Amino acid sequence: MDSCPLCQPDTDETIWADASCRVLLVDDEDHPGYCRVIWHAHVAEMSDLTPADQRHLMNVVMATEIALRELMQPAKINLASLGNKVPHLHWHVIARFVDDRHFPDAIWGKLQREGVRRNGPARAALHDALVVALTELRAG
Ligand SMILES: [Zn+2]
Numbered sequence: 001m002d003s004c005p006l007c008q009p010d011t012d013e014t015i016w017a018d019a020s021c022r023v024l025l026v027d028d029e030d031h032p033g034y035c036r037v038i039w040h041a042h043v044a045e046m047s048d049l050t051p052a053d054q055r056h057l058m059n060v061v062m063a064t065e066i067a068l069r070e071l072m073q074p075a076k077i078n079l080a081s082l083g084n085k086v087p088h089l090h091w092h093v094i095a096r097f098v099d100d101r102h103f104p105d106a107i108w109g110k111l112q113r114e115g116v117r118r119n120g121p122a123r124a125a126l127h128d129a130l131v132v133a134l135t136e137l138r139a140g
């Protein structure tokens with residue numbers, strides 16, 4: 001779809017991908033542990049996928065969460081799938097810290113403070129942690 005930004009080439013860094021979906025590390029200096037998991041095909045809802053594909057996508061979301069927890073030790077992980085503005089199936093997986101700019105609101109919410117700046121995870125470490133977590137989830 002020409003008008004859909006998630007059907008265009010990605011501007012954020014791809015951490016991992018397979019034939020179905022991809023994980024990007026979002027370039028957000030306020031929220032350095034912010035990943036987006038995007039289904040390749042232009043579908044709007046989780047229930048548009050087959051049950052096997054739903055399970056696969058959730059495994060990738062979970063593996064992303066596990067990798068971010070391992071590498072960043074956040075206070076909380078935020079998971080969100082909205083798609084009101086971009087109705088192309090994707091999940092936000094966001095490491096949150098009590099001293100980040102928006103905590104305890106959503107990162108799209110009211111600014112709470114200047115916020116402490118952190119380094120994001122190294123791309124290779126994030127990739128490797130995600131692969132390990134995904135392998136364990138599939139075996140589990
Ligand atoms: Zn799309």
